[in-house]
Amino acid sequence: MPRKKANKSFCSAARALEVLGDRWTFLLIREVVFGTRRFDEFVSHLGIARNVLTARLNALIDADILEQLPVRDDAVRTAYHLTEKGRDLLPALIALVQWGDRWLQTPDSIPIQIIERKSGKVLPPMRPLNRSGKALTLSDLDWTPGPGAADPRIAPLIAAYEKQRRIEPRPVPAPKKSKKEKST
Amino acid sequence: MPRKKANKSFCSAARALEVLGDRWTFLLIREVVFGTRRFDEFVSHLGIARNVLTARLNALIDADILEQLPVRDDAVRTAYHLTEKGRDLLPALIALVQWGDRWLQTPDSIPIQIIERKSGKVLPPMRPLNRSGKALTLSDLDWTPGPGAADPRIAPLIAAYEKQRRIEPRPVPAPKKSKKEKST
DNA sequence: CAGTATCCAGTTTGATACTG
């Protein structure tokens, strides 16, 4: 019996991917970011089945990531737009695109470059920063239980982490085998 | 007939989500980040079916995101570790977690906080920056075709974007309807 | 322990036809 309905994940990113992780959903958001607004435009750009498109669009509206707004000069038609919540996906989307550009493309295959409108320059890679603006890597980070850490869906992992933290000071020590190949 | 095999997406982020977007895959990466290393640990933490776990782990190894390294003092056992490519997912994962924390959780339900190991302070939200370190929003950005823009899987979208760019100066103008509810 | 093999039910998809 696939996919228990009750199994709502508790981790923020896992929850996020429950909405966004679908094969089509992300492409739809990309379309909207690029200005696609109408049902049949989605169909023709993506080749998505109409019933599937309906389902995805509704899921995104339910998730408050898209909204349907009336088109000016038209009493009937509507257009899909990002909500504030949808626009706030921007950092995650850019970080994901940049990772894909680094590791899944070759320099010659990158399809779209993200630039600053004013300067026309390509954005530098996003990195996690501390409050002073210093870039951090995995070994600079640590995790600490938040207010919701007691939830049984996450507690076992946290317990395991706390336990092995004493043995293994860093969450993920670099393995000895060094790697050279990039953008395979 | 679901899922055409040939339909490999071309967009970097869509490609990234073809690997990561699965319901389990992300949870597996989270486990590894937190130090889970062994097959049966994954099973017991996540309740994932063993055959599904095998498939996901192999997919991540094929994608060069995880690798299996020998365990010291053990000639037989192996342990799963992130590769460099896997560790480089960190910015995207953090951005996603932070979005989820903002929009999918309440202040009381946040399960884990990401802190700087040295200072113990919670990381500030990641944002796209320009080269001078200034934070950018959607309307500060623009998109320009890269070397691979001619690929038919992306060309229609780029063409549509270039066309409507003259009409709609900004990719996504803020809709007039203002919103107040957060973390619904 | 770390998987592999099998089974089957439930879910999802793409295609197609239809409606306001």
Add this chain to the structure above:
DNA sequence: CAGTATCAAACTGGATACTG
């Protein structure tokens, strides 16, 4: 144009039993 309805085929996941 913007969907809704229907359907068979394909995929997926969970459970279970088995192996080195």
